[in-house]
Amino acid sequence: MSFHNFSQNRFVVRNKTQSDKVKFKLINNLIIVPVEINGVGLSFLLDTGVTKPILFNFLNVSDSLKIKHTDTIYLRGLGEGEQIMAHRSINNVFKIGDAVKLNQDLYAIYDANLNLAPKLGVPVHGIIGFDLLKDLVVEVNYSKQFLRLTNPEEYRYKTCRKCEEFNLEFYNNKPYMNAVVDLHEKSIPVKLLIDSGGSDALWLFEDEERGVDSGDYFFYDFLGHGLSGSVYGKRSKIEALHLNRFVLQKPNVAYPDSLFIAHAKQHRERAGSISGNVLMRFDVVFDYGNAKIVLKKNGNFNDDFRYNKSGIELAHDGVRLVRESSSRVNLDKDKEGNNNLDGKQIYLEPTFKLVLKPVYAIVELRENSPAAIAGVQINDIVLSVNGKPAHHFTLQKIMEMFYEDAGKHIRLKVERNGVDLAFNFVLKNPLE
Incomplete structure (x- = not known):
């Protein structure tokens, strides 16, 4: 009982x-x-x-x-x-x-x-x-x-010399940890919300007293969706993020506009958030009962921090019927209806079927990005990427293409108001 x-x-x-x-x-x-x-x-x-x-x-x-x-x-x-x-x-x-x-x-x-x-x-x-x-x-x-x-x-902890342990602090049942950021040639202690629900690497709140600001090296962008709407702000990089012995070089950082984060700044000591693009570089143990978190580097640790170099954000926008073709083998038959194997006459009869496939729409577009300059617009439906039908890819796979190396050519075919349009552009580092 x-x-x-x-x-x-x-x-x-x-x-x-x-x-x-x-x-x-x-x-x-x-x-x-x-x-x-x-x-x-x-x-x-x-x-x-x-x-x-x-x-x-x-x-x-x-x-x-x-x-x-x-x-x-x-x-x-x-x-x-x-x-x-x-x-x-x-x-x-x-x-x-x-x-x-x-x-x-x-x-x-x-x-x-x-x-x-x-x-x-x-x-x-x-x-x-x-x-x-x-x-x-x-x-x-x-x-x-x-x-x-x-x-x-x-639960039993194992001896782990390659691990780093951090104390957790809680505010409104949300976990915070202490870290250090290297910014403008200064090392600045920061208290960060641990936010596994964010896909970015690091958010910092601009604060003159702390010495946290974007400087002149940034671009303005869509940062994500919150419960109360979209969030916009600046994106840049910092020199390093220190998590005790672990040092991440040149991680991405976002500085959300203060208008969008008034609710988040209720905790006055909070300087920002540490999110998925940092956390995924570790194997993590969350032990709320003992108010601690343990990090251990994994194979993702040294991956580059990349930015979307196209300016496009896609979303799944329902499904559409797509006609797929295949071929059926048909052997030639003689007058009696028997297969004419001696003549070895074989015909391929085309067959078609209608199948439901995902539709991907452009929902955000960064100003002055390569895609925007090429003429791509919000609400365009992506039909193909580099010559392949868009529905052959997952949404994540298409987005990964937009994060590839600067200089890569992208060919998009889109549908806009019932008209098919073609665009070409080259990926460009938005911080250059």
Whole structure:
């Protein structure tokens, strides 16, 4: 009976080893993990920057999940938009691998604009963070793409000379760590939110007192979507990011406009965020119970920090019917209807079928970028990339092409208002 009560209010791994391994997808430096809610299998983003789980209920999954709404609240996040209405639901059963919680709150949001799936190209039904991480020791193996969830009382640390351990501080149930940035030939201590739900490397808030500013070496860009709308700001690089012994050279940095981050700056000591493009260079242990995080370099550590050199941001924009052709072998037949094998006359009969394929639309376009200068526009539908149909690629694969080396030629065929158009441009480093 005591175990039953114990498991009601926290995640517990229910197997003999009290530990479980859960595979995830790494999309654009973000962790997409399978989550079962009330018996329904879904996909959630693991986001250390959120407290309660959020369900994007524009998908109308309330009925299948059998969730009950108890009250209405308003949430605010990054962006300059209004607060977002959400419905709180209680007593939901959450299951991630063998980790189960029988009494989990969640917040269902009905705003159709809050939809991560088009930006990532894979289904994402919600976000989960603090409630999972506070109950279990969570190991994130970015290189092999799996989580290991362990009941805290059973977790044992191994001796690791190649690891660095950091103390965590919490503000509104969100984790912060201390680091040092080399900027304008100065080493500046900073307190950073650990934000696994962000795909960038590093965000810094410009602050004259701290000596944090972009200087003259930057370009203006779309930075991402928050709960309260889009976020824009400057992008640049800093000389180095120091995480104790680990030093990342010339990492990307974004300086969001203050207009979009008023909510984030409520914690006055916060100087910015450390996000997916840094975290994915390590294998990470989150141990909220002991208020610490452990980092170990993995094979991604020395990867270059790259920028989008096209200026294009794509999103999945539904599906369309595409006619695919194939050939069927037909043997010539004699007058009696028998196969004429002696003459060896073989015919290939073309056959066609209609199949649904993904559609990719341009949703953001950086001013004065190579694509913008070439004439590409927002809302253009991408039909082909470098001569290959766009639907032959995943969204992530096309975006990876835009991050390749400067000087690479890109040929795009797009559809605009029912007219097919062709554009050519060369990738260019936006900081040159």
